[in-house]
Amino acid sequence: MVRMLTLEDVLAADDRIRDVVRWTPLERSHSFSEETGADVALKLENFQRTGAFKIRGALNRIETLDDERKRAGVITASAGNHAQGVALAATRAGVDSTIVMPEFAPISKVKATRRYGGTVILHGEDYDAAQAHARELAKAEDRTYVHAFDDEEVMAGQGTIGLEIVEDCPEVDTVVVPIGGGGLIAGIATAVTEQLEDVRVIGVQAEGASSARESLERGEIYERDQVDTIADGIATRRIGDKPFAVMKERVDEVATVTDREIALALTLLLERTKALVEGAGAVSLAAVLAEAFDYEDGETIVPALCGGNINLNQLTTVVMRGLVQLGRYLKIRTVLKDRPGALQSLVDVIADSGANIYAIHHDRTSRKAAVNAAEVELEIETHDTEHAEELIAKLRGKGYAVDVLD
The missing domain is CATH 3.40.50.1100 (Rossmann fold)
Incomplete structure (x- = not known):
């Protein structure tokens, strides 16, 4: 039988590691609070040594x-x-x-x-x-x-984040924690639920790597055949036995978010808080923004942002996906008559709308276009979703057959 992790285990871990690990900031976000109606305070564990809680x-x-x-x-x-x-x-x-x-x-x-x-x-x-x-x-x-997670001492060490959350935000109503193998949420849940009576602990997984919710529903660990998500730090097929024992007792709910929602959260964190967070670290805020679980206006929510070690090559792709979600990056395809001035006319419509063109790809050899036509793909900067929709409507109104590309 698996022994239940205790607050005493977490406190003992804190004594061992406190001289080395950083007490990371917990900062209230006016921007995310205004957007969600909740009182959102970010636990910035991405500022930990090595860039993550591990x-x-x-x-x-x-x-x-x-x-x-x-x-x-x-x-x-x-x-x-x-x-x-x-x-x-x-x-x-x-x-x-x-x-x-x-x-x-x-x-x-x-x-x-x-x-x-x-x-x-x-x-x-x-x-x-x-x-x-x-x-x-x-x-x-x-x-x-x-x-990485199926170990009591590892779980206890991760739980020291929960000690810091309780100390810095004793009024917290809900703590939102990413789940990969479950060691992090097992430790944090132990630390906060054994100190605060009414606190909720919500776990979050990427849709393409979700096993925890089904495991809790079945009452036994469910293992996926494969995983597929941009959140590589939580891309595990199953949760651990020891974390599962804790989660059954101390985690209230497990939500899932899509890669699009993760990309949006990561992009907003960069823009609004200037915090670089990897996909696995952003899932907790993504769940709040996407309302992947129920919460009330004014509720104090602490999403744990638990890692900032994102590959810069991947960052470019993820941010572009986030901008698409915000309506600030638009990629379209259309077909033009292959004659002088056709491209200029298209560009003029876009310029008159106040949008900015990043790139143009002009292909006369596309099989989708007639012999006397050329296929054109454009990458465009727009202000927001409404602006992007207005531009598409304007182009179609001018007779252009526009396909919006992912």
Whole structure:
């Protein structure tokens, strides 16, 4: 039977790691509060050392090892944030660390893990494949496996975020937490529900990596065949056994959000709060903005933004998706007669509407266009959704057959 994590476990973890981890800011957002009607306060864990919460649990786990196990070294599997946490925690403790990461892990996270002193092995398509390989190496090399989430000491370390939330915002009504394997929400839920009587804990997963809600509904852990989401930090097929035991008792609800909603939240955080948050860290705010769970006007909600380690190549794509959701980036296709001035006439309509053209792709060889015509794709900057809709209507009113592209 799985032992239930306790507040005492979290407090003990806090004593071990407090000299190393940062007490991250909790800041009220007037912008998101006005937009949602709730009192929204952001827990900015993306400002933690290594750029994510994972150092808390990794450090607590390593600090509990005896000298013999420390000499043997540690090993783990991670898509990136836990990798960096283990590497830095192990280096600070003078412990050798090996990190197995999926082959397609973000390059920025791979490089950062190596900088923190970890030996990186790239293996498998996703976290689960990397974990299986790491388990084999742990047995062969007699290393301690530091699980990313299915470990009581790791869960307790992550729970120290909950201690900070209660201290900084004792009036909190709802804490919203991303779920990958469940270690984070298990720790935070333990810390806040054992100190506050009426607090709710809401978990959030990406639609393409959701297993927690169905697991809670079934009463047993549900494992997905595959995952598909831009939120790579929570792209796990299943939640852990130990987190699941805590979640059944202390998590009120699990919501899901789409990649579009995640992209929008990430983009708004950049623009309004100047905070860079990765997809996995943005899902909590995405759930609030998308009203993925019910809340009341004036309710004090704390979304935990738990990571900021996004690959810059991916950031460009995600921000563009966010701008599409805001109606500030529009990509359209139309067909023009292949004659002088046709393109200029189209451009004039767009310019007269107050929109700005980013790029034009002119293709005379497209099979979709007649021999005497050319297909044109345009990337356009617009003010908002209403402006974009007005532009499309104006173009169609001028006789252009316009297709809006995703």
